Amino acid sequence: MVKIEKMTTQHLAEVITLSVVEEQKKFVGTIDEILASANAQIRPHVILVEDKTVGFFLIDTTYAKTYDFTGQSNSIGLRSFFISKEHQGKGYAKQAILALPNYLSEAYPHHSKIFLTVNCQNPIAKELYLKGGFEDTNALYHGGAAGPQHIMVRSIKSSIRAVSQ
Template sequence: MIAIEKMTSQHVGDVIALGVGEDQRQFVGSIDDILAIVNAQIRPHVILADDHQVVGFFLIDTVYEQTNDFATPHSLGLRKFFIDKHHQGKGYAKQALHLLPDYLTATFPNHSGVFLTVNAKNDPAKNLYLKSGFQDTNTLYHGGPSGPQHVMKYKKP
C-alpha cells in the first residue's frame, strides 16, 4: 500500500537518504540538487510504503506554466519523480502515479492538469507515464540538461 504526503520536517532525514542508480542520475539528479530548488512554488512530496517508510519523492511546480510555454493555464508540473534505488521494481511508482490525480485534486483543487517532461532516452519512465494516464503531446522540450524530452500531460477528467 502506497500513500502520498506533503514533505514535512519529519521526512527530511529519510529524504536525504534517497537516491537513484547511476544510470538514472542523468535524468533525476541528486537529492541535494533537487532539494535546492524547493521553494514556496515548487513543493516537495514523499511517497510512503506500508510502514510509512519514505520510498520515493517528487516535486509539484505550481508555477510551471510561467517557465514552460507548453503548459496550459492553471496546470501543475510534476518534476523529479523517482523511487529510491533500493525500492524499485516493487510497483511503487505505478501505485503512486495511480494515486496522483486524486491527490493533486485534493491538494491543489484549482489546477486544470499536470504536465511533465521525460527524457527521450528514458523509455521505461515514458512507458510508465503512458500506462498511468499521461498522454504524449508529441512535442519535444529542448531546454533540459540531458537532451530532448517528451512533453506529457494528464488532464483532469
C-alpha cells in the same frame, strides 16, 4: 499500499537517504540538488509505503509560467519523480502515479492539468507515465541538459469529482 504526502521536516532524515543509480542521475540528479530547487511554489512530496519513504517528487505550481508549452495558466508540473534505487521494481512508482490524480484534485483543486517532461532516453519512465494516464503530446522539449524530452500531460480531475460535477 502507497501513500502520497507533502514533505515535512519529519520526513527529512529519510528523504536525504534517497538516491537513484548512477545511470539514472542524468534524469533527476541527486536529492540534494532536487531539494535545493524546492520552495513554497515548488513543493516537495514523499511517496510512502507503510510509513517508510521510498520515493519523491516535486509539484511545481509555477510550471505554466516557466514553460510556454503548457499553453494555459492553470497547469501544474510534475518534476523530479523517482523511486529510491533499493525500492525500484516493486510497483511503487505505478501505484504512486495512479494515486496522483485523486491526490492532486484534493491538494491542488484549482488546477486541471499536470504536465511533465521525460527524457527520450528514458523509455521506462515514459511507459510508466502512459500507464498512469499521461498522454504524449508528441511535442519535444529541447531545454533540458540531457537531451530532448517528451512533453506529456494528464487531466487531474479525479473520476469521483468528474462524475459529481
